[in-house]
Amino acid sequence: MGTDFQMRTRSAIERYSGALVELSHSIHAEPELAFAEHRSAAKVANLLAGEGFEVERGVADLETAFTATYGSGDLVLGLCAEYDALPEVGHACGHNVIAAASTGAALALRDVADELGLTVRVIGTPAEEVGGGKVLMLERGVFDDVSLSMMVHPAPYEAIAAASLAITDVEVRYTGKPSHAAAAPHLGVNAADAITVAQVAIGLARQHLEPGQMVSGIVTKGGTVPNVVPASTTAMFDLRAEDLESLTRLEERINRCFEAGALATGCTHEVVKISPVYAELTPDPWLADAYRRAAAELGRTALSPEQERGRRIGSTDMGNVTRALPAIHPTIAIDCGDAVNHQIEFATACASASADRAVLDGALALAWTTISVARDDAQRDRLVGGAA
Template sequence: MPSPHHRATQSVLQIRERLTRLSHDIHGLAETSFEEHRSAARLRDELADAGFAITAPVADLPTAFTARYGTGDFVVGICAEYDALPEIGHACGHNIIATAAVGAAIGLAAVADDLGLTVEVVGTPAEEHGGGKVLMLERGCFDHHTVALMVHPGTVDADPVETASQGVARFAVTFTGRAAHAAAAPTDGVNAADAAVVAQVAVGLLRQQVPASSRIGLFVRDGGQATNIIPERTVVDVEVRDFDLEALHSLRRRVEDCFSAGALATGCQMQVEETEPLYAPLRQDPRLAGPYRDAVRALGRRLADTGGLTGGSTDMGNVSQHVPAIHPMIDVDGSGAPPHTRGFADDAVSPGGDAAAVDGAIAMAQTIIEAASDADLRAELIAEQTTRAPFTEGVPA
């Protein structure tokens, strides 16, 4: 009888054309965060046709779903992302991510009974903005998983243990002052735009004093309405990033102090509001990274010597802090454009993009087969799952 590795691979290759159509369909829909109704339905239909039991919606999120196959004690969560970016569509290749998840799940379904697997595709909305996985994690959607994984398209094949992503906190600062006529009575005003200027200067000076791994980004969303009116309200959107969670929280406090300086200098009131859930740094599990690395090489792909490919943020980081997980990068062959550009959006439905979806599916399936077949590793991972406390709180402060 053919090995589980062979049967899973063949199951994926037999549906290569279906997977390509699925990827192109999702790419054409290009729905943004929390609006992915047709994309989620397309994925659910594909998995239902393959014999998966669908639950939708889940976690009180209309475009989130799960698709389950098997009853084994080794429960694998395969994350599917399918939200697009405004204006530039699937410039992060989430059509490839979703398609690879479906392909991997169908490949594993072919061997689930033999290996004692439960295979669950977790349809996770709003990765780009909104933190769908964070919300689903907080609502218990990952508590029953032994492991979790996904692949992300990029411009290289990278070893998971050599890649990382930063945690990111996003918030808005609102300064409230007092409006006045800028020519007739400027001294009666309290200028909220000035508070934002002071804060931005302070942040600019702070950048010299922060670690090289840290990032600060901001822009003025609302800075006034007319030149002859002292602005009474200014809103600044801010994000801070770091690879270390404690350093991220420290940086957040220092940046907020810069805004407090703006309020103090101008006499404005200041309010800070979270705009998105905090994304935690990504933790790649080496026990899954090794089998994935072997699977990618067996497909004829060459892992790039990245020296530590880093940057960007993902809500998969939160999942990886709770469940053993990997989030490797798979190469879109022939793409010369970086993610989050129109060029990469085009490449996401190129032959290289189609191959990345299929190879990503096979590599993930092979990774799980290896982990589930290794008696010691399987026992270790299941033991961790059974003793792991349910996720009941957000990322620690």
């Protein structure tokens, strides 16, 4: 892998360890939601700007997106930094760890970029939890010249090439007619009943969904007061499937459930997509193998490829990146007890000593994976040629 390069990048991570842990904790302490991550994006961008990276803010017409670039080599590395949080539970998906690890990898590679023919770019990607920041940035050209892309995500377990589920987020809106719920209920058209019918239809449909298809949802508006027949209601649903093709079939089926609610009650309805569609992860096999070797050298024990095939890691807009260019999205284990992502206990674990170690190990594993690519002529030709 290039022992000298490994040693130099390890030294860089050790040198910046305090700043990287501080960055992770600072983002964790001030959680911000999708497209509103102004402080978090600035913390990452400002640190990189102070270390000689050329920072462009507000890229792709997104206020909280940025790029930070160093070097001019033909092999362009895109390190994705996520930093959005979740409502109520904060950084229960550990995006503070992601942002700090990508920043650390960039700083470690900066000093060897010229020798390896690298352009190192941190891509600040907002709104992963909802909103599809990476999808929008892909569509608007931010990844056009990127040869390969990587990031590392905290989780209860270490997985290198685990699959994710494709997802679409939709909102269904029913419109009925208000009336007095006691004096003249027969004159009302109950939009809450429409949601109930749709939920029952979805519940019955679950028995017959294809393997890997999932539906989850919440009612976001169910009425105002109980003595008025609800005339306007809304609900949000996540539809997931093993791949985009299966997701399309699922969406058609669930749309019929929404239609059933309207038909049964006499309401009108509309279905609105609230995020871009997220594709399933398709990690690059060579990059995944290189990362697996790097993680093992750091003493981390990952699931075997056979074990990974039986797991799904939710959904991510990084899936769209992996379908557009060679990329990986490994997970890195932190000590979180019985907690899993999106639980408050996991949020607490993402500012622990174990999470701090994940920041530093993750940064180094990403850096060593990049070194492997840069020093392999065949892979370099493949990646540079694909981005040209």
